Amino acid sequence: MRHTDIVIVGGGLAGSTAAAVLGRAGISTILIDPHQVHSPELRCEKISGRPQLDRFFRTGIAEAVLPATTLDGENWIARFGFLIDKKPSQQYGIMYDALVNAVRAAIPSGVETIHAKATSIATSAERQTVTLSNGEEISARLVVMANGLNVGLREKLGIQRHVISPCHSISIGFDIAPVGRAAFAFPAMTYFSERTVHRTAYLTLFPIGDRMRGNLFVYRAADDPWLRQMRRTPEQALDACLPKLRRLIGDYTINGDIKIRPADLYVSSGYRQAGVVLIGDAFASPCPGSGTGTDKVFTDVERLCRVHIPNWLATSGMSADKIATFYDDPVKTTCDIRATAKAFTLRSVTIDDGLVWQARRWARFLGRLGEGIVRRTRDRLSPRRVTGDIMRSVATATTRVHPENL
Structure with a gap:
């Protein structure tokens, strides 16, 4: 022993x-x-x-x-087909x-x-x-x-x-790639649900090596027909639960195995x-x-x-x-x-469609939108950014008045 x-x-x-x-x-x-x-x-x-x-x-x-x-270094936050914020990110x-x-x-x-x-x-x-x-x-x-x-x-x-909560959520993992271009415009993205009827929490897209990985989190029954559609025609299934996603990220294809994992809370x-x-x-x-x-x-x-x-x-x-x-x-x-x-x-x-949860959804959306506006404003007004803008303006003006350009 x-x-x-x-x-x-x-x-x-x-x-x-x-x-x-x-x-x-x-x-x-x-x-x-x-x-x-x-x-x-x-x-x-x-x-x-x-x-x-x-x-x-x-x-x-x-x-x-x-x-x-x-x-990834930076994560884009989006909802309703629109970009809300670009946040510095430490996602590994x-x-x-x-x-x-x-x-x-x-x-x-x-x-x-x-x-x-x-x-x-x-x-x-x-x-x-x-x-x-x-x-x-x-x-x-x-x-x-x-x-x-x-x-x-x-x-x-x-x-x-x-x-305490059977089939509380379902996680879906897959590889996703752009169609007609070499790479997506974003380094990483979190795209939040558009409507409660889609029963989708969010989609997170992030790089692993030279590929883009997608993790989708939904609330559905384990025998929901949509899950079969996700296995057979994943692009159409993803369009169905996030209808405005394609408008933001462009055409895409889902490659490789589709992994689906229901999770109980216990x-x-x-x-x-x-x-x-x-x-x-x-x-x-x-x-x-x-x-x-x-x-x-x-x-x-x-x-x-x-x-x-x-x-x-x-x-x-x-x-x-x-x-x-x-x-x-x-x-x-x-x-x-x-x-x-x-x-x-x-x-x-x-x-949930109750008034309390509707209010909380909008509060989250407006909060993220506000953070994005503040971040963009702060970046534009940062001393480094302002100094760079001034230097570029001076350089442009100097070029314009150079004797060779008169």
Whole structure:
């Protein structure tokens, strides 16, 4: 039987990031995942926004991973077929499997990875025993469950998953390319819904390498005929849910596989146990359209691996009371609450026709429009811009009065 301090079950983004953080801290860790290379799937395809980036940098591995991404630098905001704003942007585009594999490459050599499945876990207030599909057993002080949607092991421990919003949203991923020209005019774009009847939150277009990637977020039933149309004739389906998009970005074609992923919102119960802790989607699911999934992962990992696990290992035992300090961590709970609230707010502001939600939609639109006007005005009046305009005017005037031009 192997002995270690930490066993991580699941090598997706949460588990691999946790392994990298713990390994860099010199904590004895074993990562369990059946796949040597993470396979493609439709999940997080970019890291963006200050909260996510701040959390990512606090894990200590951002510098090793971000070179594998594509930075857009500027994001155009649009609605109703019109450009509202051009915002400086820090969106780092990367396919999910490439992101996970880049994180795995940042795991120190001192962390052992075993390519097998965990088939059972026996827990106690002291040490835990993990049995693997290859017959091996591992004794650890703590088991970190980062196995996402796979509920079998958690159910054996009496941990239940409760769906609070079935098929809450549907994410659609695809490659998009312009027709009749080499590239789109924008470096990246977020195009918001036009009408509630289209049940579309927004479309985000962003570069990954030399291609433009599209992520579309809609609120429809899993058997909606529109989803079949999206697979068969994606350009027509996209025109149907965002009718004025083509007017803004020009003719386009959608290439490659169309990935469609319905997402339930769920929470867990019975997880306050000795010897085992849940992170990422193993604990609760976010709405992909709300943009909080990656923030939740990095928050969980940063708080657990940089704060709580070092404190827990400093004393004997791994009681349920110890584990509870992670679930009650105010930074984590704030992040979890915010993620759930954003999931329901985005859905309501997209599809609800009540007066309150109509007002909130227009408030958002006018707010973004105001930001764009202020930004353009500030750019025009900036000292650098004004100085440049003056210098160009002087140069023009000088050229006009030069003796050779008289």
